[in-house]
Amino acid sequence: MSAFLEVKNLSVVFPTDDGRVQAVDSLSFSVEKGKTLGIVGESGSGKSVTSLAILGLQKGTRAEVTGEIWVDGKEIVSATESEVRKLRGKAMSMIFQDALAALHPYYTVGHQIAEAYLVHNNVSKKQAFARAIEMLDRVGIPEPQKRVNDYPHQFSGGMRQRAMIAMALSCNPSLLIADEPTTALDVTVQAQILELLRDLQKEFGTAIILITHDLGVVAETADDILLMYAGKQIEYGTVRDVLQVPQHPYAWGLLTSIPRLTGDPNLPLTAIQGAPPSMISVPSGCAFHPRCNYVEKADVCATRVPELVAIESGKSHSVRCHMDSELRQRIFSTQVKPQL
Amino acid sequence: MLKYTLRRIVSGTLVLGIVSAIVFSIFYILPSDPARLACGKSCTPDLVARIQVALELDQSLPVQYGRFIKGIFVGRTYLANTDAARECGAPCLGYSYQTDQPVTLLLMDRLPATLSIAVGASILWLLIGLSSGILSALRRGTWIDRTSQGFALAAASLQIYFVGLILQFIFVDKLAWLPMPGYTSPFDYPLDWAKQMVLPWVTLAFLLSAIYSRLTRSGMIETMGEDFVRTARAKGLSSRDINIKHVLRAAMTPIVTVFGLDLGSLLGGAVITEYVFNIPGLGKLATEAVTNLDLPVVTGTVLFAAFFIITANIVVDLLYSVLDPKVRLS
Numbered sequence: 001m002s003a004f005l006e007v008k009n010l011s012v013v014f015p016t017d018d019g020r021v022q023a024v025d026s027l028s029f030s031v032e033k034g035k036t037l038g039i040v041g042e043s044g045s046g047k048s049v050t051s052l053a054i055l056g057l058q059k060g061t062r063a064e065v066t067g068e069i070w071v072d073g074k075e076i077v078s079a080t081e082s083e084v085r086k087l088r089g090k091a092m093s094m095i096f097q098d099a100l101a102a103l104h105p106y107y108t109v110g111h112q113i114a115e116a117y118l119v120h121n122n123v124s125k126k127q128a129f130a131r132a133i134e135m136l137d138r139v140g141i142p143e144p145q146k147r148v149n150d151y152p153h154q155f156s157g158g159m160r161q162r163a164m165i166a167m168a169l170s171c172n173p174s175l176l177i178a179d180e181p182t183t184a185l186d187v188t189v190q191a192q193i194l195e196l197l198r199d200l201q202k203e204f205g206t207a208i209i210l211i212t213h214d215l216g217v218v219a220e221t222a223d224d225i226l227l228m229y230a231g232k233q234i235e236y237g238t239v240r241d242v243l244q245v246p247q248h249p250y251a252w253g254l255l256t257s258i259p260r261l262t263g264d265p266n267l268p269l270t271a272i273q274g275a276p277p278s279m280i281s282v283p284s285g286c287a288f289h290p291r292c293n294y295v296e297k298a299d300v301c302a303t304r305v306p307e308l309v310a311i312e313s314g315k316s317h318s319v320r321c322h323m324d325s326e327l328r329q330r331i332f333s334t335q336v337k338p339q340l
Numbered sequence: 341m342l343k344y345t346l347r348r349i350v351s352g353t354l355v356l357g358i359v360s361a362i363v364f365s366i367f368y369i370l371p372s373d374p375a376r377l378a379c380g381k382s383c384t385p386d387l388v389a390r391i392q393v394a395l396e397l398d399q400s401l402p403v404q405y406g407r408f409i410k411g412i413f414v415g416r417t418y419l420a421n422t423d424a425a426r427e428c429g430a431p432c433l434g435y436s437y438q439t440d441q442p443v444t445l446l447l448m449d450r451l452p453a454t455l456s457i458a459v460g461a462s463i464l465w466l467l468i469g470l471s472s473g474i475l476s477a478l479r480r481g482t483w484i485d486r487t488s489q490g491f492a493l494a495a496a497s498l499q500i501y502f503v504g505l506i507l508q509f510i511f512v513d514k515l516a517w518l519p520m521p522g523y524t525s526p527f528d529y530p531l532d533w534a535k536q537m538v539l540p541w542v543t544l545a546f547l548l549s550a551i552y553s554r555l556t557r558s559g560m561i562e563t564m565g566e567d568f569v570r571t572a573r574a575k576g577l578s579s580r581d582i583n584i585k586h587v588l589r590a591a592m593t594p595i596v597t598v599f600g601l602d603l604g605s606l607l608g609g610a611v612i613t614e615y616v617f618n619i620p621g622l623g624k625l626a627t628e629a630v631t632n633l634d635l636p637v638v639t640g641t642v643l644f645a646a647f648f649i650i651t652a653n654i655v656v657d658l659l660y661s662v663l664d665p666k667v668r669l670s
Contacts, residue, residue, distance in 0.1 A: 055574055089576035096574075101567035106589055106665060116575040151665040167575070 003030035004207045005054070005092075005175055010067035010077075012049050012058065021279045023049040025231040026067070028308075031224070033174060034201065036208040038222030038239070040215060040254075042276045046231040047211045051177045053077075054209075055094055056084035072174060090120040092175035093168040097183055099160035103152035109136070109163045110148030117170040135166035139196060158189035162196065169200060176201075177209045182217065194221055215254060219243055224316070227251055230277050230287035233308065237317030246336070247311055247319040247328060249292045256339045270339070286322060294331060296323060341661070348657060352650045357409075359646045360639070364405050367635045377633050378437035394419060394426075408434070408639075433643070434636035436629075443640035446625060453523040454621035457613060458606040460537055461544035466599065469549035473556025478583060480561060488553065495550035504543040504616035511539065521617035540617045544610065548602065555598065559591035566590070593663050597656050604652025608645025 012024040024046040031037045039047050052058055053065050059081045069076040072091055076084055093116075096102035103112060113132035114125065121128070129148070136144035139162040152160055161181060168176060178197065182190040198221060201208055210222055218225055218239065225242040227235040227250065235248040246252055253272035274291035277283055283290050289301040300322050311317040311325070321328070368374070375392040376383070392398050396407065396418060407416055411432035418426040428434070433443035472492070476485040511518045519535050526533040563569060564587055572586045609623025622641055629637035661667045 057570065057573055085576050085578065087576070088574055094574045096567060096571060098567060102571045104568040104572070104586055104590070106663070115577070119576050119578075119581075153666050167571075 003032045004072055005031040005209075006068075006070040007050075007054070008068040008070075010050065010053060010069060011065070012046070012053050013064040013066075015062055015064070016280075018280050022282065023063075023231050023279060024053065027226075027228075027233050029224075029226050029233070029236060031175070031207045031209060033207050034205045035223045036201065036210055036221055037224045037226060038210045038212060038218035039226045039228060040212060040218055041228035042213060044276060044279055045228040047228055048179055050228075051094065051179055051209060051211055054175075054177060055088055055092060056081070059084065086120075089116050089168075089173070090171045091173055092177065093171070093173040094177040094179065095161070095164050095168050095181045097180040099157070099164045099184070100152060102164060103160060105152060108149050108151055109155065110150075112152075113148075113163070113167045113170055116167050120171045131170060132166070135170050136163065138200075139163070139166045139169075140192075141166075157185055158192065161185060161189075161193055165193070165196065165200070169204070169206075172204055173206065175207045175209070177211070179211045180213070181210075182214075183212075190217075197221070215243075215258065227254075230282050231279065232287065232305075232320060234288065234320045235318070236308075237311070237315070241311075241315070241317040245332065247317070247332070248288075248321050249294045249323075250288050252332070252336045253291075253293075256336060286320070294323060296327065344661070345654075345658060348654045352654050355650055356643065356646055360409070360643055361405065363639050363642045364408060365401065367638060368401055368404070370633075372633055374437070374635055377635070394424065433640040436637050437634045438629075438632055438637075443636050446637060447622065447640055447644055450620055450622045450625045452525065453619050454607060454609055454614070454623065456523070456526065456533070456537055457540050457544065457610050457619065457621060458603060460541040461548070461610075462599070462603050462606070464541050464545035465549040465552060467549075468545060469552025470556050470595070472549070473553040474560065474583075474588065476553065476557040477560035477564070477587075485557075489557065492550040492553045495546050496554070498547065500543055500547060500612045501616050503546055504539065504613065507539050507543060508617070521619065523619045523621075536617075536619075540610075540613050540619065543616070544606075544613055552595065552598075555595055556591065559594060560587050563587045563590045593660065596659055596663060600652045600656035600659065601649070604649045605645070607648040607652075609641065 007030065008028050010024055010027040011022065014021045014023055027046075027050060029037060039050065041047050049058075049063075054069055054071070054076065056069075056076045056079065058065055065077050067077060071087060074083075074087065074091075076087075103109070107115075110129060110132040113135055114128035117123070117131045118125065118128040123131075133144045133148050136148055141147050141159055141162055147155070147159075152163070155163060161184075165181075176197075181197070182193050185193060194217060197208065197210075200206065210218065212218060222239050225235070225237065225239055226233050227242065227248065229250055235242055235246065235251050242251065243255070246255055250272070253270075256270045257272060259269055272291055273293075277287055277290075283302075285300070285302045285304050286292070286306050289295055289298075292301070295301045304322070306320045306322045308318050308320045311319060323331075373388075375388045375395060375397055378391050378395065379388050396404060399407075410416055411428060411430065411434070413430055415430035415432050416428050418424075418428065428442060431444055433447070435442055436446060439446075472488045476488045479485050508521065512520060518538060519532065521536055521539060524532045524536060560583075568590075569582060569586055572582045577586075607622075609621060609626050611623035611627060613619070614621040614624040615627070622644065625637065626641035626645070628634070629641060
């Protein structure tokens with residue numbers, strides 16, 4: 001059986017006045033029902049652009065989307081706007097990062113949830129409203145009958161995010177894309193929201209794409225990880241593989257930069273040197289090479305884009321790096337692992 | 341909500357009071373002698389003195405102002421307890437120096453013409469301005485957008501007296517499709533009224549719809565980039581629903597504000613339009629009064645205009661709280 005969502009060679013290019021910006025470059029991954037894929041990367045690495053492409057939201061804009069996106073056997077990239085529109089909200093839906101900005105300020109929360117339900121279901125307004133109350137209840141909003149008539153600004157940050165989730169799940173979508181759903185929330189609320197997502201996933205068998213730059217969140221909730229840098233996937237595999245035996249120097253950098261509770265509190269924190277590249281002028285070759293501590297074949301790293309290669313045949317774990325695997329294993333076990 | 345409304349009405353009345361005090365004192369501080377003005381051509385010092393008494397100009401300024409304000413609310417009697425006592429019922433704004441008619445009567449006489457211009461023109465400019473603005477926003481960058489916005493820029497740069505005279509020249513003088521401009525009561529001759537009003541409406545709407553078109557276009561384009569519009573698309577709504585229920589709804593608020601203020605100031609008198617089309621409205625009354633230094637009429641028209649603008653402001657604020665739930669509850 002093929003996966004519910006299958007992305008093959010996805011590229012998104014924005015023609016701008018300063019040149020063509022390759023926001024996403026030949027991305028391939030898949031998500032099965034009931035599973036969670038965490039897409040991790042810095043700001044501007046193409047995470048959000050990828051999710052918008054899956055929903056087909058770049059149609060009608062100047063963005064050039066190529067490759068294939070298969071959702072439940074339907075191809076999105078070549079489909080027309082009206083074909084994709086039928087899938088949006090119903091087969092796949094999305095939770096946005098800033099729920100206050102993502103909810104219409106002039107409509108009640110209930111109205112906005114009911115609206116989502118009403119587009120895809122042949123029901124009366126009253127039934128849709130009842131559904132809104134039911135969903136608010138399901139995501140843990142107290143007194144849903146009363147709160148359904150509140151405006152977004154009357155909700156707290158966590159409640160707004162819950163309302164967004166209620167809206168996204170009102171039509172029982174098979175795929176849910178959560179774009180940094182917990183970034184704007186404090187830690188306890190973050191944990192509640194993630195737990196809610198996990199519960200709902202168990203209940204409805206939803207496939208989830210979790211976009212985040214928080215490795216802790218991914219470790220806790222995801223089944224697979226896709227690590228992005230400058231629009232490219234540089235490492236992809238199961239959570240266990242990527243977090244326990246990371247292969248890419250960028251992954252090493254990310255993992256070693258996490259402060260440990262058990263370490264010496266007086267040691268300075270480790271950081272990845274340099275800054276994320278501007279998408280207008282992405283470094284040639286491997287985009288990470290100016291920040292990489294392990295550049296071995298300088299001319300190759302600076303000129304040739306590394307291929308995505310499987311670590312072990314038969315496994316999904318793959319990496320995009322010029323280093324040969326023997327050296328990589330040695331560096332990992334001698335220099336990186338002791339720091340984890 | 342009721343409390344808020346009441347508070348606004350009270351503060352509006354206070355502003356009106358201040359406006360009236362300023363207007364009242366400016367004109368009575370002026371070096372010209374009101375009694376001399378009211379006296380006319382065949383004037384004698386004796387007559388001036390009699391008029392001074394008749395207009396109660398011999399009293400101190402605060403007393404005069406107090407009586408003026410009292411007149412507005414409960415009416416007043418000039419020269420009370422004398423044979424020449426003159427009753428002026430509320431709302432009393434005094435008598436014109438020029439015609440000796442009650443100012444209130446003059447204002448009420450001129451109001452229908454101004455009302456006709458303002459209401460008709462505002463309907464027209466809203467229709468044209470909003471629809472062309474919406475079309476421009478939805479077809480951004482196409483020839484439709486460029487044509488309508490180019491047109492809007494040109495129209496906004498033109499002046500009423502220019503457009504008005506050109507239109508009059510074409511449609512009245514050359515083609516003779518429309519009668520000489522002026523004002524007829526719509527209750528007596530509705531067709532004539534409409535024919536005479538067409539040009540003032542079109543002229544005003546021409547200018548103002550350009551502004552509303554640009555306002556609508558920019559408001560909608562700005563809203564289209566908002567996160568909540570992306571959410572609406574992600575829900576699977578049709579583009580028509582998104583544009584009307586989500587984009588236009590949010591872009592409407594500033595337009596309502598500007599519209600209320602425009603209509604309010606227009607109701608106080610469309611001075612240039614009334615002059616160009618020879619319509620006996622409030623604006624014309626005000627300018628005539630200023631040229632003749634007819635102080636009671638000037639005070640009356642200024643107060644009347646201020647009343648409309650302040651009322652429009654209050655209505656806009658109340659509407660705002662209906663349109664924007666955030667304002668409603670705080």
